[in-house]
Amino acid sequence: TISGGEHPEVFALADFIYGKGLPVTSLEISFIERLRARRQWEQDHTIDMTRTKIVIEREIRQWQIRENEIKMSQDTCHKLYKKNLHTYIKTDEDLTQYIIDFFIYRREKQLKSQYTRIDVEATRDIRRIKRMHQLRQAQINAMTSYNHLGAIGMSQHGNGCHTTLKSPWHKQSTDIITNFKNTTSKIHTPCSNLNYLIDRHFHHIQKSSFNFEELLPQNALVVKIEELDRLRTLEN
Numbered sequence: 001t002i003s004g005g006e007h008p009e010v011f012a013l014a015d016f017i018y019g020k021g022l023p024v025t026s027l028e029i030s031f032i033e034r035l036r037a038r039r040q041w042e043q044d045h046t047i048d049m050t051r052t053k054i055v056i057e058r059e060i061r062q063w064q065i066r067e068n069e070i071k072m073s074q075d076t077c078h079k080l081y082k083k084n085l086h087t088y089i090k091t092d093e094d095l096t097q098y099i100i101d102f103f104i105y106r107r108e109k110q111l112k113s114q115y116t117r118i119d120v121e122a123t124r125d126i127r128r129i130k131r132m133h134q135l136r137q138a139q140i141n142a143m144t145s146y147n148h149l150g151a152i153g154m155s156q157h158g159n160g161c162h163t164t165l166k167s168p169w170h171k172q173s174t175d176i177i178t179n180f181k182n183t184t185s186k187i188h189t190p191c192s193n194l195n196y197l198i199d200r201h202f203h204h205i206q207k208s209s210f211n212f213e214e215l216l217p218q219n220a221l222v223v224k225i226e227e228l229d230r231l232r233t234l235e236n
Contacts, residue, residue, distance in 0.1 A: 034059070
């Protein structure tokens with residue numbers, strides 16, 4: 001409190017230790033009071049220097065105690081900060097791992113669903129192709145016939161089916177290597193060891209000729225030619 005006609009007491013920054021700030025508590029006020037007493041004591045030169053030394057040492061110890069308290073408080077804050085930092089890092093790592101696991105799970109689920117869909121579509125396409133193949137085979141078998149010359153060539157259009165067969169005089173392509181390796185093929189000999197005619201085309205023609213001769217009447221195979229002179233004599 002300042003009365004009328006008095007001036008406020010001014011302290012230099014050198015009078016306070018680093019980091020103390022302005023006096024706001026009873027401890028800082030006691031420091032100021034001791035500082036005032038010290039100034040009065042310094043102005044009185046009648047006091048023994050030994051006492052001065054004792055007072056200085058006492059103030060130094062008090063300031064050391066205060067600095068130790070500040071250091072302990074800072075160390076406690078540092079430990080709490082490190083603990084909170086480790087907790088934050090662990091929580092962040094757990095959250096990141098959870099997000100990664102969830103992303104992997106969702107991606108695997110998508111891939112599994114895509115694989116299932118592709119598998120179902122592939123199975124359906126295979127079945128559809130098999131049905132189309134069976135349908136075409138049935139149409140080919142229904143629309144074609146076989147005789148001793150082979151399949152009759154024809155062309156069919158309809159129901160998405162287009163079938164073209166070769167003419168009966170066209171022979172199917174053969175594998176020359178397979179025929180050459182086979183010693184009973186037509187490349188080596190026309191007949192096998194069992195006296196079987198390998199040329200199937202000629203065999204069918206010969207068999208058909210024999211069947212045709214069997215169906216003919218017997219008198220059709222006998223040649224009967226009358227003499228012209230004898231016929232003229234009978235006419236006359």
